[in-house]
Amino acid sequence: MYRPINRRKKPDRSQLFAFSIVFLSLVLLYLPPQLQETPAYLVRATMLKPFILAQEYLIERKVHSIRVEVLQSRVDSLLMVIINQANLKEENTRIKELLGVTDKIPHHHISSNIIRPGTTGSEGLFLLNVGADQGISVSDPVILGEGLLGIVQEVQSSSAVGMDWTHFQFRASAMTQDGAVYGLVRADAGSFREADRLLIDGVPFHQELDPGAVLVTSGLGGVYPRGIPIGEISTEAESSLGWRRSYWVTPFVLPGEAVHAVVVSPNADQFNYEGLWGFSSGTGSLSRPVEEIVRSDSLAKN
Amino acid sequence: MGLKVASRVPQPFLLLIMCLVFIHLLLRLTLGFGHRTPDFFVVALLIGAKGWNQGKSSALGFLLGTLEDGFSADSFGAHAFSLSVLGLVSSRIRDIFVGDSPVFLFAYFFLGKFMREVLYWIAIGNSARDSFLYLFLPDAVLGAAYVSLVGVIVTSASNLRYGNK
Numbered sequence: 001m002y003r004p005i006n007r008r009k010k011p012d013r014s015q016l017f018a019f020s021i022v023f024l025s026l027v028l029l030y031l032p033p034q035l036q037e038t039p040a041y042l043v044r045a046t047m048l049k050p051f052i053l054a055q056e057y058l059i060e061r062k063v064h065s066i067r068v069e070v071l072q073s074r075v076d077s078l079l080m081v082i083i084n085q086a087n088l089k090e091e092n093t094r095i096k097e098l099l100g101v102t103d104k105i106p107h108h109h110i111s112s113n114i115i116r117p118g119t120t121g122s123e124g125l126f127l128l129n130v131g132a133d134q135g136i137s138v139s140d141p142v143i144l145g146e147g148l149l150g151i152v153q154e155v156q157s158s159s160a161v162g163m164d165w166t167h168f169q170f171r172a173s174a175m176t177q178d179g180a181v182y183g184l185v186r187a188d189a190g191s192f193r194e195a196d197r198l199l200i201d202g203v204p205f206h207q208e209l210d211p212g213a214v215l216v217t218s219g220l221g222g223v224y225p226r227g228i229p230i231g232e233i234s235t236e237a238e239s240s241l242g243w244r245r246s247y248w249v250t251p252f253v254l255p256g257e258a259v260h261a262v263v264v265s266p267n268a269d270q271f272n273y274e275g276l277w278g279f280s281s282g283t284g285s286l287s288r289p290v291e292e293i294v295r296s297d298s299l300a301k302n
Numbered sequence: 303m304g305l306k307v308a309s310r311v312p313q314p315f316l317l318l319i320m321c322l323v324f325i326h327l328l329l330r331l332t333l334g335f336g337h338r339t340p341d342f343f344v345v346a347l348l349i350g351a352k353g354w355n356q357g358k359s360s361a362l363g364f365l366l367g368t369l370e371d372g373f374s375a376d377s378f379g380a381h382a383f384s385l386s387v388l389g390l391v392s393s394r395i396r397d398i399f400v401g402d403s404p405v406f407l408f409a410y411f412f413l414g415k416f417m418r419e420v421l422y423w424i425a426i427g428n429s430a431r432d433s434f435l436y437l438f439l440p441d442a443v444l445g446a447a448y449v450s451l452v453g454v455i456v457t458s459a460s461n462l463r464y465g466n467k
Contacts, residue, residue: 017357018390021364025386028371028379029425036378043372051331058332118336121381121426122373161373169376 041156044127052115056129059113063260110134110263112142112160114149124167124187126255128152128160130263136160139223140265147229147252148172148217149261160263164255165230166196174200174230175218181207182218185230185249198231198249209233209247225264315353318460322346323366340452341415341445343370347385348414348453351392363389377426384421388414404454411453415446 028039044052115127130136132155140152142162150164163170166187174185183200200215213233219226231251238246326342329335343366351359367382374380392414419442 014355014357018360018386018393021357021360021386022383022390025364025367025379025383028368029377029383031378033376039368040372040374040378043368047369048327048331048372051327054332055334116334116336117373118330118334119370119373120337120341120422121370121377125373127373 037154041154044159045156052127055115056113059115059259063113110136110265112261112263114258114261124163124170124255125153126150126162126164126258128162128261128263129158131156131158131160133157135265136263137265140263141217141224141228142261142263143228144253144258144261147231148224149253149255149258151223152263164258165198165251165253166255172224172230173218173220174215176209177214177216179218181209182220183246185215188248197234198251199237199246200233200249201244201246203245203247205244208245209236211235215249228264314460315349318456319346319350319362322349322456323369327369337445340448341418342452343385344388344415344418344449345411345453345456347389348392348411349457351389352396352410354393356390356393359389359393360386361389363387380422380425383425384418387421388418391417402457404458407454407457408450411450412446415449416442419445 028036031039110130112128112130115129116122117125117127128136128142136152136155138152138155142149142151142164148165150162150167150170152160152162154161165172165185166189168187168189170187172185173182175182181203183203185198185200187196188199189196200209203209211233215230215232217224217226217228217230229252231249234248234250236245237248322342323346326339326346329339329342347359347363347366350362354362363385364382367379367385370381370385371378392410
C-alpha cells in the first residue's frame with residue numbers, strides 16, 4: 001500500500017542487517033578460490049548431504065537395474081578382445097625386451113558413480129562418490145568405456161568434484177592415433193548446453209586432419225595418460241593466415257549419459273620414475289648399448 | 303504498521319517456503335531434472351519477501367544462495383549475492399505490487415526472476431559468463447515466465463493474502 005515519502009521509516013535495524021548480509025555475500029564471492037572450496041564442501045557435507053545421498057542411492061539402483069543379458073554380452077565381447085590380443089601382448093613384451101624399453105606408467109583404477117548436481121552454476125561439474133580415502137587426487141582423469149569424460153577438480157575424504165569436457169576450463173593435450181599431429185583440445189560452448197562441442201586448436205597449418213580422424217590424449221603435461229580416446233574430427237573450424245588450424249571434434253563421451261565412470265590414478269607409491277626411460281644417470285646415454293641389445297636378440301644368436 | 307504486522311509470520315507461510323525449498327532440491331539435485339524444473343528458490347524467496355522485512359528476506363536469500371553455491375566450484379558466493387540482493391530489493395518494493403491479482407503476481411515473479419539472472423550474470427565473473435544475448439533472450443525470459451507461472455499457481459493454491467495478514 002502506498003505511503004507518502006515523508007511518512008516512510010528511516011533505515012532500521014532490519015535494513016542494516018540486510019545490507020550486512022549482502023556485504024557478507026560479497027566477501028564470499030571475492031574469497032580466493034582455495035578458501036572458497038571449504039565453505040562449498042561444508043554446504044555439501046551438511047545441508048545438501050541427504051539430497052546427494054538420495055541421488056547416489058537412485059543412481060546405484062539405476063546401475064544395478066541394467067539387464068543381466070546386456071552385461072553378459074559385454075563380458076563375452078571383452079573376452080573375445082582379450083583372447084585376440086593375447087598374441088599381440090606376447091609379441092609386444094618380446095619386442096620391449098629386445099629394445100630395452102620399460103613398461104608404461106602403471107595406473108590403478110577406481111570406479112565411481114557420477115552424480116549431477118543440476119543446479120545453476122554447476123554446469124560441467126559432477127560429483128564422485130569416491131575420494132582421497134580411495135586414492136583419488138586432484139587432476140586424475142575420469143574415463144568411460146568410450147573415452148575421456150573429464151578430470152577431478154576437488155577432492156575430499158570420501159567424495160570428489162570433477163569437471164567434464166563441457167566445462168569452460170577443460171583442456172587436454174591431444175594427438176592423432178598415429179602420433180603425427182598434436183594440438184590442444186578445449187570445450188567450446190554452443191548456443192545451448194546440448195550443443196557444446198570440442199575444438200582442437202594449435203594444429204600446424206601444414207598438417208591437415210581428415211574428417212573421422214580419431215584423437216587420443218597425448219600424455220604431454222603428465223595429466224592424462226597417453227592413448228585415451230577423446231573424439232573424432234568433424235570439420236575444420238578455422239585456419240588463421242597460414243599459421244595454424246583448428247578443427248571441430250565430435251566427442252566420444254556424452255556427459256549426460258554418464259552414470260558410472262572410472263578414475264585413473266597414477267600409483268606413485270609403487271613406481272620408480274627413475275627407471276621409466278631407461279637412461280643411465282649422468283651419462284645421458286642409453287642404459288643398454290645397441291650392441292648389447294643386438295647380442296641379446298635371440299635371432300642374432302641363431 | 304504494515305512491516306510490523308507482516309513480520310508476524312503464520313506457521314503455514316513458513317511451511318510453504320520450506321516445502322518449496324525441499325521441492326527445489328528434490329527435483330534439481332536428487333532427481334537430477336536440472337533446469338527443466340522451475341526455480342523454486344526464487345518463488346520461495348519472493349513469497350517470503352512479501353511477508354517478511356528486508357533483513358529476514360535478505361537472510362533467506364543468503365541461505366538459499368549458499369545452498370545453490372554448494373556446487374559452484376568456480377564462483378562461490380555468486381548465488382548468495384544475487385539472492386540476498388533480490389530478497390532485499392523485493393522486500394523493499396513489495397508495496398508497489400499491492401494486488402493479489404494474477405497479473406500483478408505474474409509481473410512480480412517475472413521481474414524477480416529476471417533480476418536474479420542479471421545479478422548472477424554480473425557476479426559470476428568473466429571466465430564463466432555466457433554472452434548476454436545467449437543468456438537473456440531465450441533462457442532468462444523463458445525461465446522468468448516459467449517461474450512466474452509457477453509462482454502465481456503456488457500463491458493462488460496456498461490462498462495466502464499477504465496484505466491482510
